[in-house]
Amino acid sequence: MAKRIAVVVSQGQSQNPAKRGLEEEIVAALLMEPGVDVTVIPHLYDLKPDGTGMLALQGIKGNLIVLSWLYERGGRWILDRNDIRGHAGQMLIHMDDEEEDEDLDSAADDKLRVIDQRELPNRRIYCVDLRVHKTAQPYVDEIKRIAAENSQEIVQLGDWIQGDPDPAQLKRFANPTNTTALGERGNGSDAAADAFDQQATTAEQDATAQVVRIEEGGNRRWYPVIDYSRCTNCMECIDFCLFGVYGVDKIETILVEQPDNCRKGCPACSRVCPENAIIFPQHKTPAIAGAPVGAASLKIDLSKLFGAPEEGKSAEEIAALERDEQLLLAGREAVGMTVGIRKRQEGKPAAPKDALDDLIDALDELDI
Numbered sequence: 028m029a030k031r032i033a034v035v036v037s038q039g040q041s042q043n044p045a046k047r048g049l050e051e052e053i054v055a056a057l058l059m060e061p062g063v064d065v066t067v068i069p070h071l072y073d074l075k076p077d078g079t080g081m082l083a084l085q086g087i088k089g090n091l092i093v094l095s096w097l098y099e100r101g102g103r104w105i106l107d108r109n110d111i112r113g114h115a116g117q118m119l120i121h122m123d124d125e126e127e128d129e130d131l132d133s134a135a136d137d138k139l140r141v142i143d144q145r146e147l148p149n150r151r152i153y154c155v156d157l158r159v160h161k162t163a164q165p166y167v168d169e170i171k172r173i174a175a176e177n178s179q180e181i182v183q184l185g186d187w188i189q190g191d192p193d194p195a196q197l198k199r200f201a202n203p204t205n206t207t208a209l210g211e212r213g214n215g216s217d218a219a220a221d222a223f224d225q226q227a228t229t230a231e232q233d234a235t236a237q238v239v240r241i242e243e244g245g246n247r248r249w250y251p252v253i254d255y256s257r258c259t260n261c262m263e264c265i266d267f268c269l270f271g272v273y274g275v276d277k278i279e280t281i282l283v284e285q286p287d288n289c290r291k292g293c294p295a296c297s298r299v300c301p302e303n304a305i306i307f308p309q310h311k312t313p314a315i316a317g318a319p320v321g322a323a324s325l326k327i328d329l330s331k332l333f334g335a336p337e338e339g340k341s342a343e344e345i346a347a348l349e350r351d352e353q354l355l356l357a358g359r360e361a362v363g364m365t366v367g368i369r370k371r372q373e374g375k376p377a378a379p380k381d382a383l384d385d386l387i388d389a390l391d392e393l394d395i
């Protein structure tokens with residue numbers, strides 16, 4: 028009994044023929060694949076939170092493969108912000124130094140990350156960067172591999188249910204009358220609901236792909252995306268941004284609350300986040316756009332990746348300049364380094380004391 032898997036193809040922002048060609052080649056190849064449903068959406072980053080595209084993605088409840096012109100981290104955390112959550116599926120298609128990044132993460136310190144405090148639905152979401160290969164075949168092969176794994180999961184679920192229950196039994200299990208049995212998707216009841224769906228629609232399961240195409244008008248967007256596998260909820264970003272982009276949820280977790288308040292082209296807060304957890308998926312600098320940061324480059328100096336070393340300034344100084352530029356463009360006053368720059372400064376050696384510091388020290392000693 029095969030379970031269908033959803034494949035989402037997120038189109039590039041431009042009408043670039045090479046990109047469109049690759050997208051369509053993948054869709055065409057999947058048309059003949061049993062058990063695969065394909066949804067083509069406009070660029071994932073540009074989708075409106077309440078638009079048709081995002082609603083369609085939210086409606087997909089099982090394992091999900093998303094192919095986009097974004098780094099894997101960018102894709103994953105855009106989905107997460109829109110309540111499309113699950114465990115990160117392991118892909119065999121990677122940017123070159125992605126494995127180093129994983130090694131690095133696993134060897135990282137024991138700080139508590141936001142992701143450690145969250146329950147994720149029992150599903151997997153695979154995000155694939157369409158820039159890794161120029162031809163469709165590697166993507167199609169990878170989708171087939173994941174679809175086969177997906178199908179295997181259902182066999183295991185069938186084993187767990189023991190035997191071959193009749194649909195009425197499964198339906199009762201999937202829709203229990205006692206509320207304590209109800210859970211979020213991914214708990215037992217939802218898994219059983221999936222099983223019921225499987226049983227009830229067997230005739231459709233081996234059908235070849237259904238392709239849904241979603242059109243959605245709207246402009247290109249620009250906003251930060253938080254990688255909660257890195258974020259420690261330190262609140263540096265909310266202190267730094269003076270445009271009201273960040274907020275906190277009911278349990279005081281940082282979130283991007285007003286994404287469209289972000290100033291187009293400004294990546295300033297990504298430079299001051301101590302954990303490099305803030306992604307601007309469309310920024311030209313790969314480290315800011317969510318590229319895997321290889322161990323070698325991290326050993327050099329992460330702040331340089333996020334800053335602009337050629338100008339001889341620190342990442343924080345660049346961030347303050349970028350923020351000032353946006354403040355001035357918005358008709359407000361520049362604030363320089365006086366507001367919201369803390370943690371990355373804390374680790375640095377103190378500047379040499381000046382005459383004012385000496386005077387304050389002397390007054391402290393007098394204790395008056």
Ligand code: SF4
Pocket residue numbers: 253257258259260261262263264265281299300301302303304305
């Ligand atoms: S500054 Fe970075 S680590 Fe701190 S709350 Fe913001 S995103 Fe999370």
Ligand code: SF4
Pocket residue numbers: 251267268269270272273288289290293294295296297350353
């Ligand atoms: S990039 Fe600038 S405007 Fe946008 S959230 Fe960060 S600090 Fe605020």
